[in-house]
Amino acid sequence: MMENTQLKIHALSDINHLKVHGRTTGNVAPLTLFWTGSGIELNATGSELWIEFEVAYNHYEPWISILINGVPVSRQMLTAGRYWVCLFRRMNESASKNVRVVKDVQAMGADPGCSMQIHAVKGNGEFMPVPNRPYKLEFIGDSITSGEGAIGAKAESDWIPMWFSAINNYSTITAEALNAEYRILSQSGWGVLSSWDNNPRANIPDYYEQVCGLLTGAKNEALGAFEKNDFDAWQPDVVVVNLGTNDGGAFRSPEWRDESTGETFKQRLNEDGSYMEEDIRAFERAAEHFLVKVRKYNNHAHIVWAYGMLGIPMMPAICRAVDTYVKETGDRKVSVFQLPIMTDETVGARNHPGLLAHQHAAKALTEYIKTILSES
Missing domain, CATH: 2.60.120.260 (Galactose-binding domain-like)
Incomplete structure (x- = not known):
């Protein structure tokens, strides 16, 4: 023929x-x-x-x-x-x-x-027709959730688009395993309160209401990036928040300074290397406020704060923030989940999680989310 x-x-x-x-x-x-x-x-x-x-x-x-x-x-x-x-x-x-x-x-x-x-x-x-999948997942994160380093040789160190992957990514792998539609909101280096280098403007929560508010410039404004997102049109069953890694890094990075305004910001350590109480509490408040915001726009979703692929120094603060939020709001559909820590065998490009690390994280997270979905 x-x-x-x-x-x-x-x-x-x-x-x-x-x-x-x-x-x-x-x-x-x-x-x-x-x-x-x-x-x-x-x-x-x-x-x-x-x-x-x-x-x-x-x-x-x-x-x-x-x-x-x-x-x-x-x-x-x-x-x-x-x-x-x-x-x-x-x-x-x-x-x-x-x-x-x-x-x-x-x-x-x-x-x-x-x-x-x-x-x-x-x-x-x-x-x-493209059949609808039974579940919807939203992933909110930083470079890990952007798939930075998930593709490419371990020796690669250039910060270029080539080493980003949405496919070799724990979020995509988790969604596929659960037969779920998914969305990702992520930005390398950003955190809950500040970026890894202490920039307080580089935080995901401030831009959550917009389609893609962390972009800049008149062109992106014309494309609609700064418009209010239509949350009613797409309501997730589970929201996975994977933030905190860069907030932890800020404690060990130099002070940020805005040269045009003179504004400065720094997450500080005590002499013994512990987090300064005032500053770690500021992170916890930012996490609590973000949970309030996520809940406001996602009425029925279970919120999972998943953290740990690059270590767990902020885990106690994350747990305290979630506990405080739950006590103050009575919202029981919020939990913390520790992701498997990257190892020498699972590291990828740019000292970020590689495909193996993402697969291990997805396997653990998938099983956890299964229990949530079975109870809802």
Whole structure:
């Protein structure tokens, strides 16, 4: 039988059976992808399928992974411009293929010119319904949840998009094991109260209400990054908060100073190396306030504070913060879970967790979340 090579272009807005993953503005003409793990999913017949990207950046180029029937088959850098990328060719045209295109790289707040958009797809088949998965998970975190170092050799030390992976990532692996849809909100170096280098403005909670508020610049404003997120449109069953690692690092980093205003900030240690009481309490209050905020927008979700892949120095403070929140609010759907600590065997690029570390963490977290879902 001759292959049908006539390809029809479909704007995303014209595709009835399109599933969009990740926080977005809801606009698909075009669709702007902001966060790690965001993307599109289709079930398509036909022998050939292409996707039209529009990409821009000043410093940090996006990377994507392509999955066919749940298996990664391609990973590539997207260069600047507007162009077509082939998702598959010469496959069985009568069979329906599940196709996912996933943004591998986190939102790049340090590059206001960075953007990744999808305009259309073209193929020679039909689009079939994409079944809803039974659960929804939201992951909130830092470089670990961004998958920094989850791909690449252990010797790699460059801070570049190539070493980020949304696929070799405990969040994605956990979601797949639980047959759940998921969203990731993460930023390397950021924390609950401050970043690893004591910048108090680099904290995830301040931007949680927005689509992707940690981005900067007029371009991202025009793309809708600073709009209020529509929480009603997507309510998770479980919210996993994996923050605290960078807050711990701030205690051992130099003072931060804003050269334009003179503002300074520093998490301090006592002479014996312990955390200064006033400062560790500030972290705990920030964690408590974030739990209040997460609960405000996620009415029925169980909140799991998962921590520990790069060590557990902040675990006592996290436990105290969660205990205080539970006592003050009576909210019993909040818990703390210790993730397996990375070892010399499981380390990846940039001294961050590698694939093995993410797999170990996902296995443990999956079993824990199973108990939560079975009780709800």
